[in-house]
Amino acid sequence: MGFFPGENHGFPLSVLDEMIEGIRLFNEQDLELKKEMYGRDGAKHVQFNSFDLHNSQAADWRDTLTLTLSHLDSNPDPSEMPAVCRRSTIEYIEHMKRLAETLFELLSEALGLRPDHLGSIGCCKGCSIVSHYYPPCPQPELTLGIRKHSDAGILTLLLQNHIGGLQVLREDQWFDVHPARGVLVVNIGDLLQMLSNDKFRSVKHRVTANHVGPRISVACFFSGDASLLDETFGPIKELISEANRPRYKEFLLKEYLAKAVSSPLDDKPPIDYYKL
Numbered sequence: 001m002g003f004f005p006g007e008n009h010g011f012p013l014s015v016l017d018e019m020i021e022g023i024r025l026f027n028e029q030d031l032e033l034k035k036e037m038y039g040r041d042g043a044k045h046v047q048f049n050s051f052d053l054h055n056s057q058a059a060d061w062r063d064t065l066t067l068t069l070s071h072l073d074s075n076p077d078p079s080e081m082p083a084v085c086r087r088s089t090i091e092y093i094e095h096m097k098r099l100a101e102t103l104f105e106l107l108s109e110a111l112g113l114r115p116d117h118l119g120s121i122g123c124c125k126g127c128s129i130v131s132h133y134y135p136p137c138p139q140p141e142l143t144l145g146i147r148k149h150s151d152a153g154i155l156t157l158l159l160q161n162h163i164g165g166l167q168v169l170r171e172d173q174w175f176d177v178h179p180a181r182g183v184l185v186v187n188i189g190d191l192l193q194m195l196s197n198d199k200f201r202s203v204k205h206r207v208t209a210n211h212v213g214p215r216i217s218v219a220c221f222f223s224g225d226a227s228l229l230d231e232t233f234g235p236i237k238e239l240i241s242e243a244n245r246p247r248y249k250e251f252l253l254k255e256y257l258a259k260a261v262s263s264p265l266d267d268k269p270p271i272d273y274y275k276l
């Protein structure tokens with residue numbers, strides 16, 4: 001997990017502020033308008049729900065609006081997005097695309113690979129914009145905003161408003177990730193952990209419920225696109241040697257993602273099925 005100061009990379013702070021404001025407006029509008037976006041079978045590109053409410057043991061304290069883009073190069077169809085956050089989301093996605101391309105180059109180099117390596121295997125392709133709205137909670141000690149989990153995809157770029165609550169687990173201790181304006185949190189996901197053969201590690205995190213709110217966050221998940229579903233993934237060959245044996249079995253991306261989508265956050269993470 002790392003931090004990225006937006007301004008140094010030509011990110012107008014207004015893009016981040018407007019993204020958060022759009023999500024606030026969407027969630028605080030009339031219930032009837034929100035209902036139009038309701039869905040939980042993944043069939044729509046835009047879907048509003050309470051995440052894994054129907055397949056988890058306990059409910060988390062939040063609502064979630066998910067926008068799925070099958071390919072980074074194809075712009076979302078604006079007409080499918082809620083009117084109140086349409087313009088801000090389209091602009092936000094443009095910046096996330098560019099940032100992700102740069103980050104994948106840097107991450108490739110950090111692995112000792114050519115800068116275009118992660119891009120060439122499709123890491124920049126496809127993303128989902130998952131926007132959470134955590135209302136104020138009268139009894140935060142009884143629940144969580146989002147339960148302990150690691151992100152299943154390749155990389156997550158996370159924007160949060162000024163209400164804290166995000167925590168990361170390190171050596172069995174929870175640490176607060178304090179929000180700051182213009183800062184994005186970058187999370188390594190389980191898929192990148194497997195691709196890097198454990199050179200990069202995903203991180204367990206959670207969000208506490210708060211008396212104050214709303215807390216708003218926007219997670220941009222990169223996990224490949226539809227063109228990669230039948231591809232075989234596993235530790236990158238160039239990283240494997242006699243001294244550095246593969247730590248994961250190979251798998252089809254579609255099998256992995258199917259497991260990730262169907263398992264509740266508090267269940268066995270799909271990465272565990274592939275450990276050698």
Ligand SMILES: O=C(O)CCC(=O)C(=O)O
Pocket residue numbers: 130132146151158160166205206207216217218219
């Ligand atoms: O709301 C947050 O800060 C974290 C959200 C998150 O962990 C997720 O969507 O996977």
Ligand SMILES: [Fe+2]
Pocket residue numbers: 149150151205
């Ligand atoms: Fe997460």
